[in-house]
Amino acid sequence: METTGPGAGAAAAPAPAPPAATARPAAEHAVAVRHNFETAHRLPHLAGKCENLHGHSWWAEVTVTAPRLAEGTVVEFGSFKAGLRSWIDTQLDHGAMLGSADPLAKLLPDHGCKVFRFGAADPRPAERFARDLAYPTVEAVAELVARVAADLLAALPCAPGARVSAVCVSETHVNTAQWRETAR
Numbered sequence: 001m002e003t004t005g006p007g008a009g010a011a012a013a014p015a016p017a018p019p020a021a022t023a024r025p026a027a028e029h030a031v032a033v034r035h036n037f038e039t040a041h042r043l044p045h046l047a048g049k050c051e052n053l054h055g056h057s058w059w060a061e062v063t064v065t066a067p068r069l070a071e072g073t074v075v076e077f078g079s080f081k082a083g084l085r086s087w088i089d090t091q092l093d094h095g096a097m098l099g100s101a102d103p104l105a106k107l108l109p110d111h112g113c114k115v116f117r118f119g120a121a122d123p124r125p126a127e128r129f130a131r132d133l134a135y136p137t138v139e140a141v142a143e144l145v146a147r148v149a150a151d152l153l154a155a156l157p158c159a160p161g162a163r164v165s166a167v168c169v170s171e172t173h174v175n176t177a178q179w180r181e182t183a184r
């Protein structure tokens with residue numbers, strides 16, 4: 001009978017635990033695109049000067065992240081930018097972003113003005129992205145752009161696991177808001 005060697009005496013050491021299913025990769029790739037738009041907004045729920053209809057030169061930066069590349073890219077810049085720019089220019093640029101409860105949201109379109117409504121119970125197709133966002137604060141605009149960008153990305157060829165992970169929107173040189181992905 002064998003009395004020495006592996007397996008004899010003390011119990012075998014437990015096998016190392018497999019990586020947790022939720023483990024994040026050690027590194028990821030991220031690309032970002034920017035676009036600007038000239039758009040008015042009004043925040044009647046905030047006291048002060050933002051109750052006035054006023055305009056800003058807005059910038060939006062959208063970051064797309066993926067754990068690995070496909071054909072060397074996360075997503076091809078040109079096609080992603082084309083979709084993002086087209087949506088922003090059509091829906092927001094040289095228009096006004098207003099809460100649907102704002103009387104101007106009814107008045108301005110009656111006078112031929114371009115209006116994008118936040119919190120609309122009867123949204124146009126593009127306004128559905130902002131249906132649960134009551135007023136066009138910078139924070140809400142960042143969340144809107146994140147939803148629009150995710151919708152555009154879903155229709156494009158891109159790397160496996162590619163997703164919109166962050167959006168930064170600025171209304172002035174000193175006022176910015178970031179939307180960031182948390183749970184995955």
Ligand SMILES: Nc1nc2c(c(=O)[nH]1)N=C([C@H](O)[C@H](O)COP(=O)(O)OP(=O)(O)OP(=O)(O)O)CN2
Nearest residue numbers: 041043046049050054136137138139171172174175
């Ligand atoms: N958390 C938020 N606060 C404010 C928002 C917002 O979207 N989210 N928006 C505004 C107004 O839109 C306003 O245009 C900006 O206000 P404010 O920074 O106070 O105004 P100025 O740009 O004139 O300020 P400076 O002093 O010139 O920096 C308000 N708050």
